[in-house]
Amino acid sequence: MKLFRTYLIADLNEVRKITSKELGGARFVLKPEPTNTFWESKDGKSSSQFSTPRELDTVQEDEILQKEFVIESETEELAEDLLSVVHGGMLLAYPEPSLTSNLFFVSEVKEEYEKFFRQLPFTNRFKKLENIGFGCIVANQLFKDKKAVYAIEKYKVSLELASFRPHSIDPRYGQYFEHYDLKRQFHTRAAFAITSAFSVIEELGLEVRSSAQKPRFKNKVTGEWNPIVLKDIISRLKNANIESDKTFDWVYRGTETRIEQEIKPFFGFDSVWTTYGEEVRDKTLTYPEAIHNASYLRNFITSHKFNELTQFISPYDVYNVQALARNLILLKYKLWDVMMEKNSS
Numbered sequence: 001m002k003l004f005r006t007y008l009i010a011d012l013n014e015v016r017k018i019t020s021k022e023l024g025g026a027r028f029v030l031k032p033e034p035t036n037t038f039w040e041s042k043d044g045k046s047s048s049q050f051s052t053p054r055e056l057d058t059v060q061e062d063e064i065l066q067k068e069f070v071i072e073s074e075t076e077e078l079a080e081d082l083l084s085v086v087h088g089g090m091l092l093a094y095p096e097p098s099l100t101s102n103l104f105f106v107s108e109v110k111e112e113y114e115k116f117f118r119q120l121p122f123t124n125r126f127k128k129l130e131n132i133g134f135g136c137i138v139a140n141q142l143f144k145d146k147k148a149v150y151a152i153e154k155y156k157v158s159l160e161l162a163s164f165r166p167h168s169i170d171p172r173y174g175q176y177f178e179h180y181d182l183k184r185q186f187h188t189r190a191a192f193a194i195t196s197a198f199s200v201i202e203e204l205g206l207e208v209r210s211s212a213q214k215p216r217f218k219n220k221v222t223g224e225w226n227p228i229v230l231k232d233i234i235s236r237l238k239n240a241n242i243e244s245d246k247t248f249d250w251v252y253r254g255t256e257t258r259i260e261q262e263i264k265p266f267f268g269f270d271s272v273w274t275t276y277g278e279e280v281r282d283k284t285l286t287y288p289e290a291i292h293n294a295s296y297l298r299n300f301i302t303s304h305k306f307n308e309l310t311q312f313i314s315p316y317d318v319y320n321v322q323a324l325a326r327n328l329i330l331l332k333y334k335l336w337d338v339m340m341e342k343n344s345s
Contacts, residue, residue: 001025001072003109004079008069009033009128012044015067017133021140026073026082028136034117035126038066049128053118069132071106079106082139088152089138091159092326093131093339100160103127134339142333151203155325158196161189162318169319174279175254179314190313191302193322198298200325201291204332206240208233208291216292223265225288233288240332248290248324251316252281258312263296287328294321 010018010030020028036054040047042062073079087104116122142148168176181187201207210216210229218224234244249271252260267290268283285293297317301309330336 001074002076003029003031004071004073004076004106005109006069006071006083006104006106007126008104008132009038009126010067010069010132011038011040011047011128012064012066014130014133018069018136019140023082023139023143024078025075026071026078029070029072030067031070032065033068033126034114035123036065036118037123038126038128039063040066052120053123066128068126069136070109076106076108082143084156085139085143085149085152086132086135088149088156089135090129090131091156092138092152092330092335093134095159095163095166095322095326097159097163097165099129100156100163137338138333138335141335147203147205148329148333151200151325151329154196154200154203155322155329158193158200158318158322158325161193161196162186162315163193163322164315164319166319166323169251171273171276171280171282174277177253177315179254179257179316180312184311187306187311187313190315190318191306191310193318194294194297194302194313197318197321197325198294201294201328204240204328206233206236206242206291206328206332208288208295217265220264223267223289230288233291237287240328241334242287242328242331244286246287246331247284248287248327250283250285250290250293250320251323252283253316254279257314257317259297259301259309259314259317262300262309263293267293290320290324294324297321 015030018028018030037050037052038047039050039054039059040063042064047066071079071082073082083104083106087099091099117126138152142152164177198207208216208229209232210226214229215226216229218226238244250268268285271280271282271284274280274282298321301307301313301317327336330339
């Protein structure tokens with residue numbers, strides 16, 4: 001077995017969440033970080049990052065060196081695959097756009113090179129990021145589940161193509177983003193981001209299953225479901241730990257868009273925070289209704305040959321399908337409560 005460094009630094013709060021399981025020839029390891037620049041108090045309540053390695057005589061009695069997150073693995077390829085799932089778990093905890101690009105890589109730990117990491121610019125290779133611990137929890141639970149891992153990887157691809165920080169959805173900001181972007185590059189990336197995010201839902205087996213012989217609705221205008229189709233999706237959602245009383249808030253901001261006008265039926269009732277003003281028109285939907293909206297976008301707007309409506313994809317359309325995919329992963333694999341509990345600890 002070899003050690004592969006990830007260049008990720010974990011503070012005490014993250015270290016407490018990292019447990020080590022055998023994952024098909026790999027496991028997680030924590031070792032003192034090699035740059036001598038990341039320090040924290042023994043109680044984990046404060047931390048400091050220094051621009052240069054500290055001299056030992058400057059270290060206070062209540063200070064300790066932080067840990068580097070390392071993967072022990074039979075091969076580099078396995079370590080990279082495991083780190084990718086950890087990365088996906090971090091993005092499930094908080095889909096930060098700046099962390100979607102390929103910032104994550106491994107290299108074999110070799111003792112003869114350790115001394116170089118106390119020299120600039122090598123110290124700058126190391127990063128202390130949030131949610132490493134939750135990423136490890138996700139990997140421990142799902143790494144051996146191929147469908148779950150592919151769902152996570154598809155989610156990551158979607159975020160990399162087009163995404164924004166969830167904080168921008170806070171209703172106090174109203175319509176934070178413009179609906180229309182002239183650039184066709186954005187239209188293309190946004191379309192494939194939606195397609196990839198919807199593919200997450202398919203990977204989880206939670207798409208609405210209907211056909212010409214078994215139509216989705218008895219009445220598209222009123223939104224009356226075909227009871228056979230509705231019963232089927234409710235049953236699969238229940239088996240995925242998503243009860244029928246759970247809801248999803250679909251974001252509508254600013255004026256009605258061309259694509260919003262096209263989605264039929266129009267589901268939902270006003271979300272509780274629509275009192276923030278006219279720009280906030282969010283709707284609370286059941287999960288079957290939300291999945292229908294996502295499939296409508298994928299089937300008629302983003303897949304196959306682009307049409308006249310593709311240019312009107314809004315950042316909010318992308319966000320809605322990505323948020324739905326994220327929720328379904330977290331709920332199906334019973335990670336939502338774990339995420340909330342671990343992030344509040």
